[in-house]
Amino acid sequence: xxxxxxxxxxxxxDEVQAVRGIDLDITDKEFIVLVGPSGxxxxxxxxxIAGLEEISGGDIAIxxxxxxxxxxxxxxxxxxxxxxxxxxxMNVYENMSFGLKLKRxxxxxxDRRVKQAAQILDITELLDRKPKQLSGGQRQRVAMGRAIVRxxxxxxxxxxxxxxxxxxxxxxxxxxxxxxxxxxxxxxYVTHDQVEAMTLADRVVVMNAGLIEQVGSPNDxxxxxxxxxxxxxxxxxxxxxxxxxxxxxxxALRVRLSDTxxxxxxxxxxxxxAPQVGKANLILGLRPEHITETRPHVEPNQHDFQNPIDVxxxxxxxxxxxxxxxxxxxxxxxxxxxxxxxxxxxxxxxxLSNMHLIDDGTGKVL
Amino acid sequence: xxxxxxxxxxxxxxxxxxxxxxxxxxxxxxxxxYFFLILFAIFFLTPPIYMFITxxxxxxxxxxxxxxxxxYSPTLANYIELLTQNQYLIFFRNSAIVAVLTVLITxxxxxxxxxxxxxxxxxxxxxxxxxxxxxxxxxETLLFIPLFKMFAWVNETFGIQLMNHWxxxxxxxxxxxxxxxxxxxxxxxxxxxxxxxxxxxxxxxTWIQTLxxxxxxxxxxxxxxxxxxxxxxxxAQFLYPLAFTTSxxxxxxxxxxxxxxxxxxxxxxxxxxxxxxxxxxxPLIIYAFLMDYYIAGLTAGATKG
Numbered sequence: 001x002x003x004x005x006x007x008x009x010x011x012x013x014d015e016v017q018a019v020r021g022i023d024l025d026i027t028d029k030e031f032i033v034l035v036g037p038s039g040x041x042x043x044x045x046x047x048x049i050a051g052l053e054e055i056s057g058g059d060i061a062i063x064x065x066x067x068x069x070x071x072x073x074x075x076x077x078x079x080x081x082x083x084x085x086x087x088x089x090m091n092v093y094e095n096m097s098f099g100l101k102l103k104r105x106x107x108x109x110x111d112r113r114v115k116q117a118a119q120i121l122d123i124t125e126l127l128d129r130k131p132k133q134l135s136g137g138q139r140q141r142v143a144m145g146r147a148i149v150r151x152x153x154x155x156x157x158x159x160x161x162x163x164x165x166x167x168x169x170x171x172x173x174x175x176x177x178x179x180x181x182x183x184x185x186x187x188x189y190v191t192h193d194q195v196e197a198m199t200l201a202d203r204v205v206v207m208n209a210g211l212i213e214q215v216g217s218p219n220d221x222x223x224x225x226x227x228x229x230x231x232x233x234x235x236x237x238x239x240x241x242x243x244x245x246x247x248x249x250x251x252a253l254r255v256r257l258s259d260t261x262x263x264x265x266x267x268x269x270x271x272x273x274a275p276q277v278g279k280a281n282l283i284l285g286l287r288p289e290h291i292t293e294t295r296p297h298v299e300p301n302q303h304d305f306q307n308p309i310d311v312x313x314x315x316x317x318x319x320x321x322x323x324x325x326x327x328x329x330x331x332x333x334x335x336x337x338x339x340x341x342x343x344x345x346x347x348x349x350x351x352l353s354n355m356h357l358i359d360d361g362t363g364k365v366l
Numbered sequence: 367x368x369x370x371x372x373x374x375x376x377x378x379x380x381x382x383x384x385x386x387x388x389x390x391x392x393x394x395x396x397x398x399x400y401f402f403l404i405l406f407a408i409f410f411l412t413p414p415i416y417m418f419i420t421x422x423x424x425x426x427x428x429x430x431x432x433x434x435x436x437x438y439s440p441t442l443a444n445y446i447e448l449l450t451q452n453q454y455l456i457f458f459r460n461s462a463i464v465a466v467l468t469v470l471i472t473x474x475x476x477x478x479x480x481x482x483x484x485x486x487x488x489x490x491x492x493x494x495x496x497x498x499x500x501x502x503x504x505x506e507t508l509l510f511i512p513l514f515k516m517f518a519w520v521n522e523t524f525g526i527q528l529m530n531h532w533x534x535x536x537x538x539x540x541x542x543x544x545x546x547x548x549x550x551x552x553x554x555x556x557x558x559x560x561x562x563x564x565x566x567x568x569x570x571x572t573w574i575q576t577l578x579x580x581x582x583x584x585x586x587x588x589x590x591x592x593x594x595x596x597x598x599x600x601x602a603q604f605l606y607p608l609a610f611t612t613s614x615x616x617x618x619x620x621x622x623x624x625x626x627x628x629x630x631x632x633x634x635x636x637x638x639x640x641x642x643x644x645x646x647x648x649p650l651i652i653y654a655f656l657m658d659y660y661i662a663g664l665t666a667g668a669t670k671g
Contacts, residue, residue, distance in 0.1 A: 052564050073570035085561035089583040098579075099569035150569075 002063045002076075002153035002186045003028050004049060010057035011044050011210075018044045020210035021058065026188065031180050033189045035197035036207035036233070043158055045207070046190045050156050051075050063153055078147035079156040082163060084139045086131040086146075092118075093127040096145045110149075117148040120182055121175075137168045144176070148183060155180075157189040161196065173199055194234050198222070206230045223354070228283065228363045231356055237288050237320060240330040241358070244284040246277045253277065255284055255357070258326035266301045266353050273357055276366060285356035285365070288320065291332030293340070294347040301353040308345045321346065414643070421445070421640040428635050444640040453614055454641060457622030460532040461601060461645070464618055468539040468600035469593055475544050476592060480551030481577050485563060495552055502545035510609045513538070517610075532616045535607060539600045547592040554588030555581060590656050598649050619645040 004026040011019040019041040026032045034042040047053040049060060051072035059066050067075050078099075086095050093114055100110045118124045121141045131139055140160060147155055160176070161169045177200055180187055191197055197204045198218040206213040206221065206229070214221060214230045225231035231239050244255050246265070253270045256262035265273055276282060294304045310329075313320040314336060321332045321340045332348055334340050357366045420428060422440045432438060448454045482488075483495045517528040528534045558581065566576045582589065607621045614626060623641040627634045 050564075050568060052567070072564075072568045077568065079565070079568050081561040081565065083559060083561055085559065085565040087562065087565075087580055087584070089586075098566075098571075102570040102575065146565075146569075 003061075004154055004186060004188065005061040006045070006049075006058065007061075008058035009045070009048060009055055009060060011041070011048060011053060012056040017210055019048070022207075022210075022212050024205060024212065024215065026186060028186055029184045031177075031187045031189065031200060031202045032205060033191060033197040033201035033203075034205045034207055035191055035194055036213075038192060039209075040207040041210040042190045042192075042205075042207045046156055046158055046188055049154070049188060050077055050079050076153045077156055078150045078152040078154075079158065080140075080143045080147050080160045082159040084131070084143045084163075086139060086142055088131050091128055091130050092123065092134075092142050092145075095131070095142055096127075096149050099146065099150050113149045113151070114145075117145045120148065120179060121145050136164050137172060140164065140172055141175070144179060148179070151185075153186065155185050155187040155189075157187065159191055160189075161191070161193075169196075176200060195236065198234070204234075206233060208233075224365075225356065226365050228285070228358045228360065228365065231285050231358065231365060235287060237331045239356070240284075240286045240288065240291070240328075242284045242286070242325060242328045242330065243360075244282050245280070246273060246282065246357075248277050255352075255355070257284065261305055261325060263303045263350060263352050264301075266355070269355075269357075273366065276357065276359075279359075281360040283358040283360045285358050286330075286350060286352070287354065288331040288333045290351040290354050291330065292349050292351070293334040293338035294349045299351070299353075302349050302351045304347055304349050306345050306347050309340055309342055312340045312342045321348075323348075414646070417639040417643050420635060421643055423636055425634070425636055444636040445644075448637055448640050448644070453622070453626060456615060457617055457619045458645075460617065460622075461619040462648070464532060464535045464539065465597055465600040465648075467536045468543060469596045471536065472540050472543040472547050472596045473589065473593060475540065476547035476551050477582065477589065478577070479544075479548045480555055481581060483548070484552045484555035486573070495549075498545050498552075499549045501541075502549065506542055506605060509541075510606060514609070529610060530612050530616055532611060532618065534610055535600075535603075535618065538606050538610065539603060542603070543596040543599050547596055550592045550595070551585065551588060554585045558584055594649075594652060594656055597652060601645075601649055 004024075006022055006024040008021045008023060009019060010017065010021050022041075022045065024032075034045060036042050044053060048055050049062070051067065051070060055068055059068060061067065062075055062077070087098065090098065096114045096117060097110045100113065105113075114127070115124070118127055121144060123138065123141050123145060126134060126138060126142070131142070134142065140163075143160070157176070161172050164172060173196060176189075180200075189197075189200060198221075201218055203215060204218055204221050205215045208229050213233075214226050216224075221230055221234045225234065228241070232241065242257050244257050247254050247256055247262070253265040253273055254262045255265055307323045307325060309321050309323050311322040313322070316336070318333045319336045319338070319340055321334055323330055323332070323346075334346075334348070338346075340346055358364070359366055416434070419435060419437055421444050422437045422442070424439065424441055424443065427438060479498070483491055483498070517534075521527050521529075528537070562580060562584070563576050566580050571579065602620060603618075604620045607618045611617055611621065614622070617625065619641070623638055623645065627638045627641060
């Protein structure tokens with residue numbers, strides 16, 4: 001059993017607060033991804049769990065025991081670094097067995113564990129090679145192998161795929177997921193890549209400026225973000241944000257974007273949004289996939305509007321169109337055959353059933 | 367270069383001829399580098415060659431007005447005489463023991479000090495690291511007079527006579543070699559990624575294990591570079607042994623050759639040259655074997671330190 005618990009954890013660097021009192025419960029066997037922009041404190045948090053950084057306040061517990069003052073080696077964790085950190089003078093076998101040797105594990109036990117890990121990672125034929133004879137992907141596998149052989153309570157990954165090229169990154173991502181499904185060890189994974197976070201995690205922890213913005217399953221974060229930051233950070237291309245205000249007209253709520261453009265608020269949201277009528281600082285959040293080309297069949301809450309297109313980006317399976325509404329740039333995803341042309345007006349359709357209304361003052365999704 | 371300039375007017379006309387040539391530029395660059403390399407090689411090899419030629423001559427031939435660059439009646443007498451002399455072998459032994467022990471003491475201190483200064487961030491570590499290097503900048507010629515005073519004080523206070531013993535040099539030399547070697551090693555250790563010791567730390571290594579099992583093997587080229595430097599300094603040091611040792615049994619090679627082979631105003635040139643040549647052999651042999659490591663170590667320290 002290895003749950004990891006963070007209680008009011010604070011990290012100060014001189015006068016700067018890198019982590020500002022975070023609480024987090026990671027359950028046994030869970031795959032948690034810490035994600036956020038650089039400088040948000042995610043790596044610091046991971047390094048505090050590892051024991052590589054002292055914590056300035058709060059408690060960290062691994063498997064129920066508070067480990068604040070326990071040195072890294074006694075925390076029973078294994079870490080995979082961004083630059084692999086393989087020992088350059090040892091071959092793969094020695095790299096993987098180094099930790100076990102220091103623990104005076106019997107030789108045949110070491111051999112069994114290394115071979116088993118090598119098999120899981122498909123690096124058996126590389127065991128005699130030195131790190132410099134390996135490709136980036138192979139090195140990353142060895143780094144993971146070094147973690148697996150120790151059979152630790154917790155795996156810690158610090159941006160392990162950032163040094164790999166795009167194609168290999170996708171491949172290794174699947175690899176990491178497979179390994180986790182086989183070994184089922186509690187995992188904390190740090191990345192700045194939200195796609196990595198979404199695809200790998202059981203639960204994603206979005207961090208910003210030393211605080212946790214939101215914790216939830218990838219789908220939760222995507223469909224029900226609680227803050228503007230999460231709404232904008234998760235999803236690519238990012239969610240469209242348009243300044244708006246709510247108005248009551250003929251017994252129905254309308255969200256108005258400009259003098260000429262307004263949409264009725266979906267019926268199931270009218271009660272929730274009613275108190276916001278007339279308030280300033282409101283933002284309408286709408287994901288690009290909820291702005292499409294117009295179609296013959298109209299679903300509820302879908303509304304057509306016409307707007308000139310600024311830029312067209314064909315992606316193959318879809319085409320991204322960028323256009324401007326009342327000064328804010330927006331992005332829509334349209335069918336490649338819809339005939340989107342730059343600098344020409346296009347009839348678009350907004351689907352408001354997945355709209356978000358954000359208070360720009362507090363940054364909260366209403 | 368000159369050729370490229372000549373070629374350019376023809377190339378500007380639309381004759382279709384090539385404008386300049388990478389190949390030709392490269393050839394000229396190579397010619398120049400060979401020219402200077404050969405020039406410097408001649409410049410630096412002339413003294414040892416002259417020494418070698420002289421070492422094969424008899425005293426009579428050396429003082430004779432014949433071509434100094436040619437041996438008319440070569441003899442090994444100088445070598446035989448020197449190597450059968452007890453005195454010269456004592457100098458050689460003293461030098462060897464002093465140099466080897468200096469290297470050992472220096473490397474143990476430097477490697478441990480550099481590891482601490484490069485990796486264990488503690489209050490004042492950066493200032494200390496700079497301080498270590500600054501001590502290296504003090505010329506040794508300024509130091510031997512205060513050292514004399516210190517030795518006198520030690521003698522008065524503890525009754526230990528440090529003057530005129532070859533082993534005193536083992537105490538003295540490290541203060542010339544430790545700062546520089548520590549500095550080289552700090553640079554080398556600093557170039558080792560931080561994640562490497564963090565990985566070792568998580569793997570369960572203590573600081574000492576991290577040093578011995580990770581840092582020393584990884585920094586081996588740097589350690590070898592420092593070792594060679596240290597050996598050379600200890601082997602070739604002239605001023606301190608001249609100042610602190612006088613008895614012939616306590617002398618090391620450089621001073622021994624000069625003080626015993628020059629009797630009054632009689633210079634035994636043949637034996638002086640032979641002694642110096644033989645004395646230069648050990649560092650030469652060490653260099654030849656470790657040259658590649660030496661260069662790798664120096665450059666790594668230079669760019670990352």
